[in-house]
Amino acid sequence: MKSGSISDGRAPVCRSMEQRDLDGVMLLAASATEIQTGTSSPQFWDKEALAKWATSELGVLLVCEVDGRLGGFIIAAYNPISRDGYIHCIVVSSQCRRSGIGETLLARAEKELISRGCNHMFGLVKPKNEASIRLLEKRSFSRGQQFVYWEKSESRDRDEAKDVRSRKARNTKEASSK
Numbered sequence: 394m395k396s397g398s399i400s401d402g403r404a405p406v407c408r409s410m411e412q413r414d415l416d417g418v419m420l421l422a423a424s425a426t427e428i429q430t431g432t433s434s435p436q437f438w439d440k441e442a443l444a445k446w447a448t449s450e451l452g453v454l455l456v457c458e459v460d461g462r463l464g465g466f467i468i469a470a471y472n473p474i475s476r477d478g479y480i481h482c483i484v485v486s487s488q489c490r491r492s493g494i495g496e497t498l499l500a501r502a503e504k505e506l507i508s509r510g511c512n513h514m515f516g517l518v519k520p521k522n523e524a525s526i527r528l529l530e531k532r533s534f535s536r537g538q539q540f541v542y543w544e545k546s547e548s549r550d551r552d553e554a555k556d557v558r559s560r561k562a563r564n565t566k567e568a569s570s571k
């Protein structure tokens with residue numbers, strides 16, 4: 394990290410994401426329009442999912458603390474079968490940008506993924522997100538073609554509603570056959 398460029402206080406600390414970080418991580422994520430997909434689905438994970446993911450072998454979730462405050466975070470997922478590492482998002486708070494935090498987080502996440510067996514890392518960045526593109530190029534990621542983001546959500550509420558409907562239909566059928 395670039396020395397002395399963020400504050401005159403303690404040196405930034407990069408470490409695993411913990412339960413105590415989650416509120417700050419969620420707030421920081423909500424402030425970053427660059428990671429929004431433009432669809433109507435929730436744009437980030439809830440606290441419960443993050444907490445489980447942070448302690449899973451399938452997750453690499455790191456934060457960087459600056460003077461005891463959240464300076465940035467990275468979230469990546471590891472698939473041990475395909476050996477792919479997917480970089481979901483990196484966000485650095487606007488006050489801490491251009492101080493080396495993004496690069497430090499990415500380098501640490503890469504190292505962690507590789508240590509688990511990962512041999513291919515990739516991610517998505519909006520085409521005009523110059524800061525991220527430069528960061529990825531600096532870390533020797535290659536730029537590929539542009540894709541359009543697609544998604545389909547299956548809501549738990551909808552599944553539960555479907556279960557209730559089929560239960561009701563079964564009960565009605567049983568009752569009428571008696």
Ligand SMILES: CC(C)(COP(=O)(O)OP(=O)(O)OC[C@H]1O[C@@H](n2cnc3c(N)ncnc32)[C@H](O)[C@@H]1OP(=O)(O)O)[C@@H](O)C(=O)NCCC(=O)NCCS
Pocket residue numbers: 425427428481482483484485486489490491492493494495496497517518522523524525527528529531
């Ligand atoms: C992208 C982002 C994470 C970079 O974090 P950062 O801590 O400011 O980046 P760093 O200080 O580590 O910069 C590392 C390199 O990235 C590039 N870079 C970072 N910000 C840049 C900018 N605004 N313009 C051009 N290049 C930039 C540079 O190559 C830089 O190296 P240099 O300082 O030697 O020139 C940060 O801008 C951010 O949080 N953006 C919003 C969220 C986002 O877009 N996330 C990525 C998609 S998931």
